[in-house]
Amino acid sequence: MPKIQIRSLFQTIFGKLGSQGANYPQYRLLSTWDSSFTPFSGNAWDISTVRAAVDAWARNAAKILPRHIRRVDGRREEVQNSAINQILQSRPNPYMTAYAFYYRVAAQFVMYNNAFIFPVWEHGRLIALYPINANRIDLVEYAGVMYAKMTFSTGRSYICPYEEIIHLRRHYLNNDIFGDDNRPLLPVLETANAFNQSMRTFAKLVAVIRGILKATTTTKTEDLNKRRDDFIRDNLRLENNGAGIIVTDSRFDYTPITEKQTPLPASQLDYIRREIYDYFGVNDDIVQNKADSKTIDAFYRGELSPFYMQLAQALTNCLFTERERSFGNEIFCELNRLQFASLSDRKEVAKFLTDIGALTLDQILDV
Numbered sequence: 001m002p003k004i005q006i007r008s009l010f011q012t013i014f015g016k017l018g019s020q021g022a023n024y025p026q027y028r029l030l031s032t033w034d035s036s037f038t039p040f041s042g043n044a045w046d047i048s049t050v051r052a053a054v055d056a057w058a059r060n061a062a063k064i065l066p067r068h069i070r071r072v073d074g075r076r077e078e079v080q081n082s083a084i085n086q087i088l089q090s091r092p093n094p095y096m097t098a099y100a101f102y103y104r105v106a107a108q109f110v111m112y113n114n115a116f117i118f119p120v121w122e123h124g125r126l127i128a129l130y131p132i133n134a135n136r137i138d139l140v141e142y143a144g145v146m147y148a149k150m151t152f153s154t155g156r157s158y159i160c161p162y163e164e165i166i167h168l169r170r171h172y173l174n175n176d177i178f179g180d181d182n183r184p185l186l187p188v189l190e191t192a193n194a195f196n197q198s199m200r201t202f203a204k205l206v207a208v209i210r211g212i213l214k215a216t217t218t219t220k221t222e223d224l225n226k227r228r229d230d231f232i233r234d235n236l237r238l239e240n241n242g243a244g245i246i247v248t249d250s251r252f253d254y255t256p257i258t259e260k261q262t263p264l265p266a267s268q269l270d271y272i273r274r275e276i277y278d279y280f281g282v283n284d285d286i287v288q289n290k291a292d293s294k295t296i297d298a299f300y301r302g303e304l305s306p307f308y309m310q311l312a313q314a315l316t317n318c319l320f321t322e323r324e325r326s327f328g329n330e331i332f333c334e335l336n337r338l339q340f341a342s343l344s345d346r347k348e349v350a351k352f353l354t355d356i357g358a359l360t361l362d363q364i365l366d367v
Contacts, residue, residue, distance in 0.1 A: 012094075013118060013130050014158045024140035024147060024159070029176045035139040037178040039112040044185060047192050049273050053280040054110055056287040060296075061106035061304055062099045064335055065089045066315060071328035079329070084126060084319060088331070093120075093128040104131045109168050109307065110280055113179035116150075117166035119318060126319060132165070139177060166314045168307075188275040300335060308333035 026035050044050045067089065068082040079085070092101040108131065109115040116132040134150040139162065141147065148165055151157040162177075169179035277283055281303040285291035291299070312333040320329045 009095075010152070010154070010156050010158075013120060013128075024142050024149070027139040027141040027146045029139070031174060031176045035177075037114060037137045038135070039108075039114070039133070040181045040183075043193070044182065044189055045111065047189060047196075047276075049192065049276045050189070050280075052287050053277055053282050054107055056282050057110050057280055057303065058103045058106040060286070060299070061307060062101075062103035064102055064304075064308060064311075064333055065098065066312065066331050066333045069330060069332045071330065076332070084331075087126060087129060088315075093130050101129065101131060104133075105168070105311075106307065108133065109170055111182075113170040113172075113181060115168040117168075117314075118160075119164070119166065129166075164318070166318045168310050168314055182279075185276070185279055188272060188279075192272045192276075304335060308335065 029035050045054075065088070068079040068084045070077050070079050089098055092098060096104075105115045105117060116134070116137070118130045118132050119126055120128040120130065132150060135153050136151045138149040138151070139146055140149050140159065146162045147159050148162045149157055149159045167177075171180040171182075172178075174180050273284075277287070282299070283291075283295070285295050286299055312331050315331040315333075316325065316329075319331065
């Protein structure tokens with residue numbers, strides 16, 4: 001009977017043995033004594049407004065289809081039958097579609113201000129790309145070269161030269177290598193948490209209160225409490241009031257509360273939402289899929305285009321050797337913004353490009 005081999009995702013990505021991480025010394029940076037990165041977002045992902053903003057950002061960014069091109073004499077030429085295109089556009093790895101892959105990379109990019117991609121090679125040929133979600137990444141040194149030691153939740157770790165991984169950064173200012181964390185968002189997250197807790201407590205209180213028992217005469221506190229308890233026992237408990245009829249005397253008036261809506265302070269809700277949306281560069285229309293072409297175009301230019309530029313440069317530098325790059329090989333990332341335009345605008349563009357002979361029939365149908 002053949003022996004069953006149990007593989008793990010760690011082995012699939014990094015190999016059967018992997019590099020468990022020798023005791024390499026820390027790589028010293030100029031900006032800090034701490035040469036490590038730990039994903040930090042507070043409890044941001046657990047707040048619905050934050051998750052909605054990040055989801056809107058990532059699901060729009062994930063529509064990208066990078067492609068292998070070659071620049072020749074100032075012209076951009078598509079590289080036909082490129083094996084890299086199959087990985088970039090369809091199946092980056094055995095476990096993810098291209099959309100899922102770019103969604104996760106984009107989500108990590110905006111949540112942690114750092115996103116890491118690990119390319120897997122076989123005999124010098126690219127076979128997969130994996131987004132890396134390590135619990136900690138340490139920069140270590142060996143023979144004068146900077147290495148990245150990635151430690152995962154399972155305790156396993158892997159070391160490789162830093163230049164072999166694809167690293168995307170956001171809010172890149174203070175640290176020499178890593179993007180800064182999202183600490184500026186913490187005050188509004190604390191406000192959101194306090195608001196949610198207070199509203200939850202208030203909602204429970206509203207649900208418990210059945211009515212108001214008002215004393216028509218001046219009554220001692222002890223008598224009020226006793227009368228309240230007697231009233232609940234005699235009238236609001238099924239075993240004592242099967243008929244459901246409430247009886248009071250002239251000393252008290254009972255008003256049942258049937259409308260139990262929890263009032264929401266709109267101004268505070270708007271403040272929290274606006275602060276979070278502004279931080280992530282989105283708005284209500286983008287989050288709720290109501291944005292028109294002008295809004296989407298502004299979002300693309302301000303948020304997605306810089307991300308695509310960095311992604312294209314990082315993929316190009318990692319996937320091609322210096323000699324291949326010298327021949328014009330690069331990865332090109334650009335979203336087709338026509339898909340966000342209205343039908344009438346797309347018709348006008350298609351008609352114009354058809355009149356000048358710039359589009360084929362298949363390309364017109366894509367528009």
